[in-house]
Amino acid sequence: MPVLAIVVSSCSRSTAISSPDGTLCVAFRLADNGCPQYCVEQDGKAVISWSALGLKCAEQDLTQGFALKSTDTRFCQDAWETVWGEERLISDTHREMTVHLRHASGIEMDIVFRAFDDGFAFRYMFSEQEIKHLTILDEASEYRFTADHEAWSLPWRTEYYEGIWQKAPLSQKDTMCSPITIELNDGGYAFVHEASLRDYPAQNLYVQDGALRTYLTPWLDENAQILPDKAYENVPFPSPWRMVILARDLRQMVASRIMLNLNPPCRIEDTSWIKPMKFIGIWWGMHMKSMTWEQGPKHGATTKNMERYLRFAKEHNIDAVLAEGWNKGWEDWQHFSFTEPYSDWDMDYLSNLSQQLGVQIIGHNETGGNAADYESVLDEAFAYHQAHGIHAIKTGYVSPIIRTVDGLQLNKGQSGVRHYRRVVETAAKYHICIDNHEPVMPTGWQRTWPNLMSQEGVRGQEWNAWSQDGGNPCSHVTVLPFTRIMAGAVDFTPGVFAFENPVMPGTRVHSTLANQLGLFVCLYSPLQMACDLPENYMKHPEAFEFIERVPCDWERSLLVDGKIGEFCIFARQERDGEDWYIGGINNEQAREVSVPLDMLSPDKQYTAYIYHDTDDADWQTNPYGCVKEESAVTYSDTLHLLMASGGGFAIQIICSL
Numbered sequence: 147m148p149v150l151a152i153v154v155s156s157c158s159r160s161t162a163i164s165s166p167d168g169t170l171c172v173a174f175r176l177a178d179n180g181c182p183q184y185c186v187e188q189d190g191k192a193v194i195s196w197s198a199l200g201l202k203c204a205e206q207d208l209t210q211g212f213a214l215k216s217t218d219t220r221f222c223q224d225a226w227e228t229v230w231g232e233e234r235l236i237s238d239t240h241r242e243m244t245v246h247l248r249h250a251s252g253i254e255m256d257i258v259f260r261a262f263d264d265g266f267a268f269r270y271m272f273s274e275q276e277i278k279h280l281t282i283l284d285e286a287s288e289y290r291f292t293a294d295h296e297a298w299s300l301p302w303r304t305e306y307y308e309g310i311w312q313k314a315p316l317s318q319k320d321t322m323c324s325p326i327t328i329e330l331n332d333g334g335y336a337f338v339h340e341a342s343l344r345d346y347p348a349q350n351l352y353v354q355d356g357a358l359r360t361y362l363t364p365w366l367d368e369n370a371q372i373l374p375d376k377a378y379e380n381v382p383f384p385s386p387w388r389m390v391i392l393a394r395d396l397r398q399m400v401a402s403r404i405m406l407n408l409n410p411p412c413r414i415e416d417t418s419w420i421k422p423m424k425f426i427g428i429w430w431g432m433h434m435k436s437m438t439w440e441q442g443p444k445h446g447a448t449t450k451n452m453e454r455y456l457r458f459a460k461e462h463n464i465d466a467v468l469a470e471g472w473n474k475g476w477e478d479w480q481h482f483s484f485t486e487p488y489s490d491w492d493m494d495y496l497s498n499l500s501q502q503l504g505v506q507i508i509g510h511n512e513t514g515g516n517a518a519d520y521e522s523v524l525d526e527a528f529a530y531h532q533a534h535g536i537h538a539i540k541t542g543y544v545s546p547i548i549r550t551v552d553g554l555q556l557n558k559g560q561s562g563v564r565h566y567r568r569v570v571e572t573a574a575k576y577h578i579c580i581d582n583h584e585p586v587m588p589t590g591w592q593r594t595w596p597n598l599m600s601q602e603g604v605r606g607q608e609w610n611a612w613s614q615d616g617g618n619p620c621s622h623v624t625v626l627p628f629t630r631i632m633a634g635a636v637d638f639t640p641g642v643f644a645f646e647n648p649v650m651p652g653t654r655v656h657s658t659l660a661n662q663l664g665l666f667v668c669l670y671s672p673l674q675m676a677c678d679l680p681e682n683y684m685k686h687p688e689a690f691e692f693i694e695r696v697p698c699d700w701e702r703s704l705l706v707d708g709k710i711g712e713f714c715i716f717a718r719q720e721r722d723g724e725d726w727y728i729g730g731i732n733n734e735q736a737r738e739v740s741v742p743l744d745m746l747s748p749d750k751q752y753t754a755y756i757y758h759d760t761d762d763a764d765w766q767t768n769p770y771g772c773v774k775e776e777s778a779v780t781y782s783d784t785l786h787l788l789m790a791s792g793g794g795f796a797i798q799i800i801c802s803l
């Protein structure tokens with residue numbers, strides 16, 4: 147195995163594992179001062195040179211002074227079925243190496259490495275021992291990439307991760323949120339993130355002395371000032387996994403399932419109540435200021451309005467309707483009740499109607515950032531929703547600093563992470579799925595708790611209603627599948643069909659109609675909202691037909707083509723079906739693209755319904771230029787499509803034979 151040989155020979159005291167196909171190799175050594183270090187090679191080239199590991203704790207500095215006790219390795223080959231997802235079957239093949247270390251102080255620490263063909267991961271583990279608590283002040287984990295590559299990232303204090311991802315050389319970046327996506331100089335890609343974040347602060351990243359380093363989200367004091375403490379851990383405990391996808395191209399990067407594989411298997415025995423759903427909602431009207439959340443003359447969530455939405459959903463094959471502003475508390479956004487509706491909302495009537503129609507109600511629990519109050523009534527709130535046949539709730543934490551049971555804290559600090567986990571685990575007891583807004587960045591919990599279906603953590607469609615800077619640039623959505631969505635499903639809320647905006651002069655959706663359709667395929671979410679008002683959908687019934695038909699649960703997904711920040715084309719096969727859906731979305735630069743249909747079965751016949759930009763479509767001058775074409779296609783065909791500036795396309799391919 148030549149790759150392994152190179153690494154091993156570069157350090158006489160190193161120990162190493164190679165990935166199952168031998169192309170990726172992770173080596174470990176202790177430096178002379180007993181500092182744990184690792185390095186990584188792929189295809190015979192060094193990608194990450196010797197990088198430090200360890201934890202600086204208040205009780206002991208665990209970044210040096212270690213001796214190696216022993217090493218174990220094992221091979222794992224597994225496959226598992228997702229409850230929902232971009233793919234039904236996921237395989238997990240890797241080699242694992244655990245180095246058992248003993249610190250001069252007597253503390254024992256293991257570092258577990260995994261080598262996959264498309265990346266690697268490591269974590270720290272503390273087993274039962276004399277020391278019972280550790281206060282982590284800093285994590286020393288580094289990623290010493292061998293060149294100053296360009297990376298896509300968000301600054302670490304970006305509120306709710308709602309920012310425009312920026313690309314720049316790593317050396318020019320300030321502290322960044324995890325994840326980041328790196329364009330390697332040789333044409334490959336690296337995705338740096340974490341997995342299985344359970345009782346630990348979220349990772350952030352910064353560059354110092356040529357190394358990408360970990361900055362854990364800190365605890366705050368009673369005045370909301372940053373403390374030196376990052377995590378309080380009871381021994382035994384494992385840290386989250388630190389993971390890096392190393393892909394030769396974007397197609398391989400988006401197909402990587404390392405993050406999910408690093409999370410424990412599903413903890414919910416009966417998952418039959420967890421259903422991917424497409425939904426509409428009483429929502430966009432509030433962001434466009436034609437409705438209000440609070441009760442009054444323009445109140446959105448009234449019984450009458452909700453009945454209209456439920457009936458519209460029934461008629462148009464939409465599974466559910468979200469209602470925001472149904473509950474008391476919107477006057478001050480502080481004292482929300484999760485069990486008391488406003489007087490113009492008849493919960494019993496609407497709950498009966500929803501069951502009669504077979505259209506679900508999606509509940510809404512905005513907390514205004516008061517996580518502690520929410521936690522104190524969680525069981526009551528979920529029992530109330532369950533009793534009214536509600537199986538999904540959109541939660542929200544609008545406040546840059548949230549109030550947890552530990553006082554004012556950053557939502558991605560350890561206390562916030564614990565809160566979100568309690569919500570998801572409690573919701574499971576009541577058969578409730580969660581669509582979490584203002585979340586901590588996803589790290590793959592959805593494998594263990596598949597009732598955590600979607601999350602925001604993105605500068606979503608709502609910014610196109612009121613953003614002072616005019617709305618999301620066209621390129622924004624072409625970055626998300628390669629950055630934010632690599633961390634998990636996103637509640638972006640596609641599907642605006644009326645582009646003029648009376649709320650903020652100069653603000654509008656930077657998109658054509660066909661682009662909005664393409665988003666349903668490109669921006670993955672098992673709870674996928676069609677966000678516009680029914681009356682706007684009825685102005686373009688032909689285009690709306692695609693929304694009625696597109697599923698949100700998939701057998702298989704693949705990137706057909708794309709470039710970060712320029713365009714992307716995804717193809718997805720419907721779960722339990724033979725039909726395919728292909729979506730394309732574009733930045734400001736109009737372009738022609740080719741879509742080979744070689745994902746189709748060679749022995750089957752298909753009909754394609756193609757919704758695309760007209761030749762004169764343009765997000766600024768003609769956003770509604772969209773046509774539908776029908777054509778018989780086979781796997782040997784290639785479609786050639788024009789994507790306008792801010793444009794796109796959406797294709798339904800029905801298997802006929």
Ligand code: NOJ
Nearest residue numbers: 470512542544583602608
């Ligand atoms: C922010 C969320 O992103 C948005 O979807 C919601 O309407 C408001 N908070 C109110 O909860």
